[in-house]
Amino acid sequence: MRIAIASGKGGTGKTTLATNLAVVAAELGRQVAYVDCDVEEPNGHLFLHPTIARHAPVQVVTPQVLEDVCDGCGQCARVCLFSALVWLGQKPLVFPELCHGCAACVLACPKHAIVERPREVGVVETGSSGAVGFAQGRLTIGEAKSPPVVRAVRSAAPRVDWQIIDAPPGTSCPVVAAVRHCDLVILVTEPTPFGLHDLRLAVATMRRLGVPIAVVINRADVGDDRVDRYCAEEAIPVLLRIPDDRRVAEAYSRGELMVTAVPGMRAALRGLWERIEEQVANGTVAGGSQHANV
Amino acid sequence: MKELVIISGKGGTGKTSIAASFAVLAGNAVTADCDVDAADLHLVLAPQVQQRGGFRSGHEARIRTEDCGGCGVCARLCRFGAVGQQQGPDGAVTYAIDPLACEGCGLCARYCPQQAIDLKERDCGEWFVSETRCGPLVHASLDAAAENSGKLVSLVRDKARTVAKEGGRELIIVDGAPGIGCPVIASLTGATAVLIVTEPTVSGAHDLERVAAVARHFAVPAWVCVNKWDLNPGMTEQIEATVRRQGMQVAGRVRYDRDVTAAQVAARTIVEFTVNGAGGDVRALWLEMGRCLTV
Ligand code: SF4
Ligand code: SF4
Numbered sequence A: 001m002r003i004a005i006a007s008g009k010g011g012t013g014k015t016t017l018a019t020n021l022a023v024v025a026a027e028l029g030r031q032v033a034y035v036d037c038d039v040e041e042p043n044g045h046l047f048l049h050p051t052i053a054r055h056a057p058v059q060v061v062t063p064q065v066l067e068d069v070c071d072g073c074g075q076c077a078r079v080c081l082f083s084a085l086v087w088l089g090q091k092p093l094v095f096p097e098l099c100h101g102c103a104a105c106v107l108a109c110p111k112h113a114i115v116e117r118p119r120e121v122g123v124v125e126t127g128s129s130g131a132v133g134f135a136q137g138r139l140t141i142g143e144a145k146s147p148p149v150v151r152a153v154r155s156a157a158p159r160v161d162w163q164i165i166d167a168p169p170g171t172s173c174p175v176v177a178a179v180r181h182c183d184l185v186i187l188v189t190e191p192t193p194f195g196l197h198d199l200r201l202a203v204a205t206m207r208r209l210g211v212p213i214a215v216v217i218n219r220a221d222v223g224d225d226r227v228d229r230y231c232a233e234e235a236i237p238v239l240l241r242i243p244d245d246r247r248v249a250e251a252y253s254r255g256e257l258m259v260t261a262v263p264g265m266r267a268a269l270r271g272l273w274e275r276i277e278e279q280v281a282n283g284t285v286a287g288g289s290q291h292a293n294v
Numbered sequence B: 001m002k003e004l005v006i007i008s009g010k011g012g013t014g015k016t017s018i019a020a021s022f023a024v025l026a027g028n029a030v031t032a033d034c035d036v037d038a039a040d041l042h043l044v045l046a047p048q049v050q051q052r053g054g055f056r057s058g059h060e061a062r063i064r065t066e067d068c069g070g071c072g073v074c075a076r077l078c079r080f081g082a083v084g085q086q087q088g089p090d091g092a093v094t095y096a097i098d099p100l101a102c103e104g105c106g107l108c109a110r111y112c113p114q115q116a117i118d119l120k121e122r123d124c125g126e127w128f129v130s131e132t133r134c135g136p137l138v139h140a141s142l143d144a145a146a147e148n149s150g151k152l153v154s155l156v157r158d159k160a161r162t163v164a165k166e167g168g169r170e171l172i173i174v175d176g177a178p179g180i181g182c183p184v185i186a187s188l189t190g191a192t193a194v195l196i197v198t199e200p201t202v203s204g205a206h207d208l209e210r211v212a213a214v215a216r217h218f219a220v221p222a223w224v225c226v227n228k229w230d231l232n233p234g235m236t237e238q239i240e241a242t243v244r245r246q247g248m249q250v251a252g253r254v255r256y257d258r259d260v261t262a263a264q265v266a267a268r269t270i271v272e273f274t275v276n277g278a279g280g281d282v283r284a285l286w287l288e289m290g291r292c293l294t295v
């Protein structure tokens, strides 16, 4: 089963929830792995202190023009819809950061003057933290496209019964790569106007992807009840409300797990884990049919 | 014209609250919400939309099933696994493209022997130019699961520059995107200065280093502010020491204050809500940034 922890924006406590949940699930005897797909800012390792057993580069292929074969016809630049290959009158020039690796230029070149070469855009690390399996990806600084790294983490992650995927924040391409085909996506939000607005966007995205969703409300007592009312109207189950507690924020600031730092959180998260298992047992029926045509 | 971009390694560090407060304190600036993935400034600044437009970026391919001969060339060529096979009620095999997986490269359309594939521009969202109580706001909304937010960010910044030029305004305040990927690169390039908002947490310190590296990569002078600094004073000092060591400037500190949330619920900025606590801290931060921008 793949459970993604996501949120419309960052800083809602997504990583806190994902890491602590993985630890609690392992304590309950589940075979579990924490999978950090927030490859622009992977932070889970700061709380889980994993032992890394394997590093692997993430590579994408980028075209390279063989200068001595190219006759400068410019055909390649005409077919590149991403402006990643431009023709400057004589020879074409490739901009690797813009390239999607579609191979249109390779196929279009009448001289077979374009070859594809691997280029490193990030790294994937796998290992374990006690009984919790671990995987994370890291996008190289200056690179613009994280989805290939997200996909690489997901495919390198330990194959265990339960994968807990820490998704990147937001609603765009990397999030889609992280949550696709998950069995449940838990959206973490706060009961504030920003929280509600970002939750709405996240819900719209998840519905478009056809993944089953549930909500956890963090700092549940700080704002107003609009998030609760919204979830009730939309029939989205709220699985847990975590009260605002300065000790949680302080534990986080020191890189400590919430379940160790704040008594009471362990029981709350065990309760959450049970509700997740229930949701997944019910949700696969509804979710399965929604996936079928995607 | 000057452009101050406010960013953070991760979201939720108070970046938007600070940007909104700056917009109010500046009074005469153009504000641009470039955090298009989680655009929240409009919730505080209550914009009256004056001008709007659609945003298109990239392409998407679609197979006209009735013209498809079922040869499978498209599925073989697509590098993104976007073409799926379906069996119709009559048993015939047809192909269909998953719009969420299609990157719009056009390869399938070019090589389809039946010319059964249409490639059209993709609608991705909308942009707005609005009036608010503290001057014009340029903002945008990205459609659910839409891509290319980096391009929308560039568009918002371009519009903000045009609005500033037309109105003779000297300053643009940009609420930048979080992270280090394409939206943040698009928010940063060519800015006058960047204010990085961080928190005194191990992850905040870790993210700060990555964001600072991006700022350096694009040669934008950087200031740093630690928000909720009193959650971990030791860590705050450590972060500020790192900031100085890396050749950046410390812009100030903002304390942990529940009034920040209360202000948000009341749809006000923290500086309008109170002159004490975090409200006072953000004012001090603005004075410091104002000094930096005029030097
Ligand atoms: S592989 Fe595709 S995106 Fe990259 S340069 Fe060639 S045509 Fe452009
Ligand atoms: S299509 Fe081939 S020969 Fe023509 S300009 Fe491009 S690389 Fe050179």
Ligand code: SF4
Pocket (backbone or CB within 6 Å): B063, B067, B068, B069, B070, B071, B072, B073, B074, B075, B095, B111, B112, B113, B114, B115, B116, B117
């Ligand atoms: S290439 Fe064209 S004809 Fe062949 S399967 Fe694809 S859409 Fe149908």
Ligand code: SF4
Pocket (backbone or CB within 6 Å): A102, B060, B061, B077, B078, B079, B080, B081, B082, B083, B097, B101, B102, B103, B104, B105, B106, B107, B108, B109
């Ligand atoms: S346009 Fe490119 S990405 Fe989209 S389906 Fe066709 S080959 Fe695949």
